[in-house]
Amino acid sequence: LSSVVKLMLLLLQIQNHVTCNGALYNRPFSESFEETPMLVAVLTYMGYGILTLFGYLRDFLREWKIEKCHVAQEREEQRDFVPLYQDFENFYTRNLYMRIRDSWNRPICSVPGAKMDLVERVSHDYNWTFEYTGKVIKDVINMGSYNYLGFAENMGYCADAAADVTMKYGIGVSSTRQEMGNLDKHEELEMLVAKFLGVEASMVFGMGFATNSMNIPALTGKGCLILSDELNHASLVLGARLSGSTIRVFKHNNMQSLEKLLRDAIVHGQPRTHRPWKKILIVVEGIYSMEGSVVRLPEVIALKKKYKAYLYLDEAHSIGALGPRGRGVLDYFGLDPEDVDVLMGTFTKSFGAAGGYIGGKKELIDYLRAQSHSAVYATSMSSPVAEQIITSMKCIMGEDGTTIGRERIQQLAENTTYFRRRLREMGFIIYGNNDSPVVPVMLYMPAKIGAFGREMLKRNIGVVVVGFPATPIIESRARFCVSAAHTKEMLDVALSAISEVGDLLQMKYSKYRALPSQDWPSDETSYEGTGNQGTRSPM
């Protein structure tokens, strides 16, 4: 009864996207995207308005030479050429981005692990140029790198294996897969990836971004339809555009919107000619990196089967990070990999390497070996990078004889739940699924973007802040990436700093403050349990 009451309270309070086809899910699916408070929205728009006015003022001063212009200029000899950039295109860059530019592109000089060393830089002219003081800020807690399972290491078994391969094989390849660049390391890696994912075959590529932009055009063409989520990554959008297919966008993670598009597409066919579509490809991501939301995969698969569409799943962030065995979002929902036609992912995030892969049926992979743009024109993956992936994947699978992999997956799940729960208790607005290690904390106001980044750095914590155009204009956020390499102490230090800065900047916008429950959820050690929300009561 108490769980029923808890469920009802949950439904009443937070604006949850409750599953509509609950029978398809074997675990509770709870995401929340709390609405922007009205006052905050108004103040944010005001903030942008003031910044825009100031921007115009500064542009005016720069044009009339009252203020020194730091912007790089065109060559004298080319002054009468058509201008390379339109003034208004760069308005945002010149006047808003420049002011808080020090929050991004921070150079580091160590392993991007749980703690990192930042190169100190100062600016004497308000971020137009940077100077390196020569000092290094040591042991900054890294809440920004995509290091979900902690494989970004320079010591240990994986690094040693990669070092061996570097000396034996060299690092470059200088040829494409179809010419002279097909190494036995690639074949070994591909068989391992296929085994890891539970598919028939797989193919690896040298760059994750390029995996999408070069393979989607090989799969679809003119006369095909691509249904893509609103918040898909730039590589998926580019791949869809390069393919020449018609693209229709459905609302983020909204199954009704997707179903409506599918029905309309099949019933009405191609626009104007009404010929039937050759094929329909649904493109979704496992975890959306700006929202922290997890795709509603059981429902998508049910829709795909009903309407005979094909599914392309981009697991860039979710492979290794979700699921009791670390096999990604399919493992998380307990689904069969055969149901997804094209399983794509990258090795940058959970494996501490670089590159991407596509897994699927043997016919698909054979076709890609022959027709993928990457196989014909782009250099294949470097050998030590392939070795790093092989060793880290074996570790996750438990094939190296240790339990390190399992422990890390467990640790990541615990860290995620703990971190999210504590942030929610503090009163921040957090987006996304309760199990996703990507945690966006809302900032909203433009000034807080820069302030949050700087204040956290003062407290020796490195965070990632994002604003327009990566997010909608009023929904700027700070995005934390929880890692298995973070210990509880590090998380506590980070959380207390976040709380301090949150009070200083008045960022605790949430209307629903949960009462703090026990400090460390000792009864949820594994994935069998559901994430404990803590006791809740309306504020």
Add this chain to the structure above:
Amino acid sequence: KMASGQQWVLVEMVQAFYEAPAYHLILEGILILWIIRLLFSKTYKLQERSDLTEKEKEELIEEWQPEPLVPPVSKDHPSLNYDPNTKLNLSIVCGLPTSHKIVVNGKECINFASFNFLGLLDNERVKKRALSSLKKYGVGTCGPRGFYGTFDVHLELEDRLAKFMRTEEAIIYSYGFATIASAIPAYSKRGDIVFVDEAACFAIQKGLQASRSFIKYFKHNDMEDLERLLKDQEVEDQKNPRKARVIRRFIVVEGLYINTGDICPLPELVKLKYRYKVRIFLEESLSFGVLGDHGRGVTEHFGVNIDDIDLISANMENALASIGGFCCGRSFVIDHQRLSGQGYCFSASLPPMLAAAAIEALNIMEEDPEIFTILREKCSCVHRALQGIPGLKVVGESFTPALHLQLETSTGSRDSDMKTLRTIVEYCMNRRVALTQARYLDKEEKFLPPPTIRVVVTVEQTDEEINMAASLIREAALAILK
């Protein structure tokens, strides 16, 4: 009281009606009639959406059958050729480093197929430097450049590349293909005009497609054709000067063309640039580290001022024997890519060990400029040795390190040409010379080059090896091309 109020309003209204001027009444009358007409007229929709019943829709959904996700691939495609005995892919390479000697399917061959121009793939110094970088940073960067993926190694490499090429700034990409394919759409948008050579490589074509600009192809290395197109554009501009003031124009050429092995006439291009006010983007993947006294590419080869070229793009996978690519030029141009280059902003950065290896390779290039002269000598040596093979002609300049061997007389069908060339390649591979056919995507290329065998020259090839390879190819051609 209410009734009297109402009556009073009614009286007022009737009075107003009598007092109003006639035109006013007529106008209002027309408006009222029009509204009535609109209310009762049949609305017509742009798409007949509601013509189908639910049952019909269900039937359509039932009946619709998609094509298979991928069409079947012919079993004898070279990259799928599994040998049932060894279960190995027939073009697999294994074991030893992919450098001067390469092991292909168990046989050690001399490598005439990898773009290892300066022989740096197996260089001990480069490998040691990569190793020490691995020990410091690990393998991956776990983030894009904007979010803690910028390492001091990247900044150092960018600095070194800019100094080496004597430009203001350089920017690094983590994949060679993505370099020019992200650089072009960062500057050229919808409505802009790009003049491209017909023999431009696939990466340039993809960059152009992503940019959505107007593409105008001119015949390969034909400056008159280009000038004709530029003049036509000038005439168009006169018709609409306001629009012409905002349309950007670009010329995209390669230093050494990978598809044909010849060089672009850079001095004439620079003249055309200033006459017609077009910007030049130069793709130097094949010529970086090859041409010029110090390996600075085609600008040094011709003695052209590097500031005259707006953007130079190259990949680090050929001469520098690493992975990735870079663009260099003036800060005014390059800095823009840091926020609008898709392959830069939305992709993880280059692993630091690969960047460190590139720095060491640059060190080697700077210390020993003799290496470029040696490479050019070897290129002309190979070029000479391959002349006069019956049935095959050499396509490419004498100083290009990647030549093509094309059939002198084609049989007319691309497939049979490719089969013939493949037999020659296999003949050579069986006798320990590794060659490869130049690979293209037949359906995707705008101007599909003819089938060729690619021959790559590296500094590590000795004269004996070159002569041996040439005579082997001659033998193969005589045997197969009767």
